Amino acid sequence: MHHASDILLTLFIVFVAAQIGGEIAQRLKLPGVVGEIAAGCVVGPSMLGWIMPDQVAAGTPLDVLAEIGVVLLLFSVGLETRLEDLKRVGKVAFLVGVLGVLVPFAMGGMWAHGSGFDWSRSLFIAAAFVATSAGITARVLQELGALQRKESKVILGAAVIDDILAMLLLGVVVSLQGGEGVDLFHLGAVLLSAIGFIAVIGVGGARVMRWNSSWLDKPQNPQSALAIVLALCLGLAYVSTLFGLAAIIGAFLAGMIASETRQQHTLEKQTQPLLSLLTPFFFVITGSKIDLHQLANAEAGLMLLIVTAIAIASKLIGGFLGALSLGRRGATIVGFGMVPRGEVGVVIASLGLTAGVFTDQIYAIIVAMSLLTAMVTPPVLAWLLRRGGTAEQTADEPASH
Amino acid sequence: MHHASDILLTLFIVFVAAQIGGEIAQRLKLPGVVGEIAAGCVVGPSMLGWIMPDQVAAGTPLDVLAEIGVVLLLFSVGLETRLEDLKRVGKVAFLVGVLGVLVPFAMGGMWAHGSGFDWSRSLFIAAAFVATSAGITARVLQELGALQRKESKVILGAAVIDDILAMLLLGVVVSLQGGEGVDLFHLGAVLLSAIGFIAVIGVGGARVMRWNSSWLDKPQNPQSALAIVLALCLGLAYVSTLFGLAAIIGAFLAGMIASETRQQHTLEKQTQPLLSLLTPFFFVITGSKIDLHQLANAEAGLMLLIVTAIAIASKLIGGFLGALSLGRRGATIVGFGMVPRGEVGVVIASLGLTAGVFTDQIYAIIVAMSLLTAMVTPPVLAWLLRRGGTAEQTADEPASH
Numbered sequence: 001m002h003h004a005s006d007i008l009l010t011l012f013i014v015f016v017a018a019q020i021g022g023e024i025a026q027r028l029k030l031p032g033v034v035g036e037i038a039a040g041c042v043v044g045p046s047m048l049g050w051i052m053p054d055q056v057a058a059g060t061p062l063d064v065l066a067e068i069g070v071v072l073l074l075f076s077v078g079l080e081t082r083l084e085d086l087k088r089v090g091k092v093a094f095l096v097g098v099l100g101v102l103v104p105f106a107m108g109g110m111w112a113h114g115s116g117f118d119w120s121r122s123l124f125i126a127a128a129f130v131a132t133s134a135g136i137t138a139r140v141l142q143e144l145g146a147l148q149r150k151e152s153k154v155i156l157g158a159a160v161i162d163d164i165l166a167m168l169l170l171g172v173v174v175s176l177q178g179g180e181g182v183d184l185f186h187l188g189a190v191l192l193s194a195i196g197f198i199a200v201i202g203v204g205g206a207r208v209m210r211w212n213s214s215w216l217d218k219p220q221n222p223q224s225a226l227a228i229v230l231a232l233c234l235g236l237a238y239v240s241t242l243f244g245l246a247a248i249i250g251a252f253l254a255g256m257i258a259s260e261t262r263q264q265h266t267l268e269k270q271t272q273p274l275l276s277l278l279t280p281f282f283f284v285i286t287g288s289k290i291d292l293h294q295l296a297n298a299e300a301g302l303m304l305l306i307v308t309a310i311a312i313a314s315k316l317i318g319g320f321l322g323a324l325s326l327g328r329r330g331a332t333i334v335g336f337g338m339v340p341r342g343e344v345g346v347v348i349a350s351l352g353l354t355a356g357v358f359t360d361q362i363y364a365i366i367v368a369m370s371l372l373t374a375m376v377t378p379p380v381l382a383w384l385l386r387r388g389g390t391a392e393q394t395a396d397e398p399a400s401h
Numbered sequence: 402m403h404h405a406s407d408i409l410l411t412l413f414i415v416f417v418a419a420q421i422g423g424e425i426a427q428r429l430k431l432p433g434v435v436g437e438i439a440a441g442c443v444v445g446p447s448m449l450g451w452i453m454p455d456q457v458a459a460g461t462p463l464d465v466l467a468e469i470g471v472v473l474l475l476f477s478v479g480l481e482t483r484l485e486d487l488k489r490v491g492k493v494a495f496l497v498g499v500l501g502v503l504v505p506f507a508m509g510g511m512w513a514h515g516s517g518f519d520w521s522r523s524l525f526i527a528a529a530f531v532a533t534s535a536g537i538t539a540r541v542l543q544e545l546g547a548l549q550r551k552e553s554k555v556i557l558g559a560a561v562i563d564d565i566l567a568m569l570l571l572g573v574v575v576s577l578q579g580g581e582g583v584d585l586f587h588l589g590a591v592l593l594s595a596i597g598f599i600a601v602i603g604v605g606g607a608r609v610m611r612w613n614s615s616w617l618d619k620p621q622n623p624q625s626a627l628a629i630v631l632a633l634c635l636g637l638a639y640v641s642t643l644f645g646l647a648a649i650i651g652a653f654l655a656g657m658i659a660s661e662t663r664q665q666h667t668l669e670k671q672t673q674p675l676l677s678l679l680t681p682f683f684f685v686i687t688g689s690k691i692d693l694h695q696l697a698n699a700e701a702g703l704m705l706l707i708v709t710a711i712a713i714a715s716k717l718i719g720g721f722l723g724a725l726s727l728g729r730r731g732a733t734i735v736g737f738g739m740v741p742r743g744e745v746g747v748v749i750a751s752l753g754l755t756a757g758v759f760t761d762q763i764y765a766i767i768v769a770m771s772l773l774t775a776m777v778t779p780p781v782l783a784w785l786l787r788r789g790g791t792a793e794q795t796a797d798e799p800a801s802h
Binding site for chain 1: 406408409410412413416417420460461462464465466468469472623624627628629631632635636638639642643648671672673674675677678
């Protein structure tokens with residue numbers, strides 16, 4: 001009867017660490033998510049060593065809980081997002097998505113080649129500069145009640161575009177690395193199927209729900225609508241991985257579809273306890289992957305600083321240029337919103353390591369960069385959003401810093 | 402970016418199977434939990450083979466989700482249970498707990514010895530007849546809105562006593578098996594510490610909360626009380642395993658403590674979505690462990706029937722005798738409420754298998770018996786509770802069948 005003992009202790013540690021970290025962050029006027037990531041860093045190998053890397057490796061229970069946590073988070077963000085609003089910012093979001101991929105890819109590639117890597121390796125490293133992790137930004141926007149702002153819609157729309165492009169880019173880089181040529185026809189098919197999936201599910205699903213959602217209710221069970229949309233969320237999260245997209249894209253679409261139902265308000269309320277229980281796992285575990293010991297030597301530390309600076313600057317520039325039509329302040333918010341790489345950068349780095357493309361050092365640096373960007377963004381974003389409380393009105397005037 | 406793909410599919414399958422199974426069961430006027438267990442059997446190795454045993458072994462993500470599910474379930478049952486009510490039925494619950502352990506242990510041991518096992522093996526097998534799995538009964542009682550009935554309080558109280566005694570018995574049997582003598586002093590210490598834990602936490606915790614629970618509220622965060630009691634739930638679930646008790650005992654205590662707070666009603670509502678998402682994992686996975694192929698030969702099938710009949714009859718007799726003061730109908734409900742062995746029997750059987758005490762066949766039969774009792778109980782219990790709708794009033798009159 002003891003087999004469950006260890007994992008229960010770990011769950012308890014992660015959950016309590018998140019609460020304490022979140023509480024401290026809020027007293028320091030920082031977003032709670034910063035505290036949760038920092039708490040992960042404290043209980044992780046850097047300091048207390050209560051959560052070790054093998055406990056959070058891919059496929060472990062904690063990894064799966066973290067995945068469910070971020071899937072539910074993006075689902076709940078989708079629940080607060082109307083398709084109409086996304087369409088309205090479609091053009092800006094597209095520009096932000098495209099430039100937010102191209103600028104980091106170019107700058108990352110140039111840095112890598114300048115540091116002595118051959119072009120095929122450099123492009124792989126560059127790919128790790130690309131993919132935005134929407135979870136962290138989404139959480140900050142949600143915490144500050146800013147999801148209805150125009151900048152937030154742009155960021156969410158751009159995150160979807162970003163994910164499609166990053167997937168394509170990774171496909172190209174991996175086949176270049178394998179010495180194969182790039183099959184443009186195949187690439188086009190992948191692109192079209194991903195876009196088709198998003199369009200059919202997003203637009204079609206939203207239309208079905210707007211047309212009739214009374215079938216979701218069952219009089220004898222107040223939880224039935226929730227169960228159905230949760231099934232939809234898990235299902236679309238899975239299907240989107242089949243199209244090469246991140247699971248959170250499918251979860252976001254599921255939430256967006258559900259936001260068109262007349263149960264939307266109830267669903268939002270019912271999702272809150274799920275987020276309370278499960279999202280801390282995502283953020284604490286993200287934080288626990290930061291190993292400060294790796295930065296203990298001067299060379300690695302310096303390299304990390306440079307890589308992180310490039311990662312932040314390139315995404316900021318790309319996002320800023322793409323969103324210039326929102327005014328300087330709005331564009332800055334959008335740019336910073338695209339900065340976090342989070343777990344996506346880590347996944348690409350792992351791919352590079354197993355493929356033998358990355359050395360241990362460059363792997364460690366890419367991972368640390370991904371997590372540092374995740375760590376740095378929330379306070380900056382919160383600060384920008386709070387002081388830019390009137391950005392919606394002043395969106396077309398240039399703002400001074 | 403694909404590592405999460407397989408597990409998302411599995412989560413989707415389990416969750417959807419639970420919804421479909423639950424829906425069918427309810428249309429057949431059966432408790433939803435029957436449908437969820439049956440759905441697990443369908444997706445498990447017996448039929449579709451979508452969920453295989455290695456995916457639900459101890460420590461896998463699905464196993465951990467199932468554990469979290471049953472922990473939350475007993476937490477929510479605790480939330481609907483007042484310490485005062487348990488105290489009021491204390492004497493009956495104690496009798497039910499003790500007789501519900503002794504009768505199955507005696508009958509199980511006699512059957513095993515009669516079937517040709519030596520005494521030390523027979524006692525081990527007998528131990529697998531003992532432990533009640535409170536999860537299944539609790540779910541049926543909750544589904545039927547029967548948690549406030551006197552019989553339900555007796556069952557819940559008895560489940561706690563049952564768990565303490567089963568733990569002691571298992572300790573004795575394991576040391577006998579190891580050829581060591583039974584250290585009565587050690588056993589007494591284990592017993593006292595378990596009782597002490599329950600008394601201190603249950604009575605002390607309830608008193609603290611009744612005295613003052615306003616500190617649970619934070620004006621800026623409506624979820625803060627939930628987060629604190631969930632931390633309490635995970636923490637006590639863990640600590641109770643340290644005392645040799647099942648994790649669900651700690652979770653139940655945490656819920657009972659939380660039921661004394663003035664946030665009790667909000668907490669109950671907030672817990673519902675958590676149960677919707679997570680308890681299906683427990684029941685579907687329980688069902689997926691039933692492998693019907695093992696019953697394909699006549700000898701094993703017959704043996705299983707006998708073992709299951711003894712398991713049901715012995716628990717029913719023990720519980721019935723213990724609860725006779727509730728009248729015949731009430732005692733029958735209590736007796737059936739104690740019948741499910743569920744995962745606890747499985748755990749003991751696994752212990753026996755790894756220790757080399759059990760053959761593969763007796764292991765398979767004990768596992769199947771544990772799950773069959775879990776499967777048979779809900780419909781019978783639901784039927785008894787529905788027709789005995791007036792049992793509370795007629796509790797002292799003898800009822801005819």
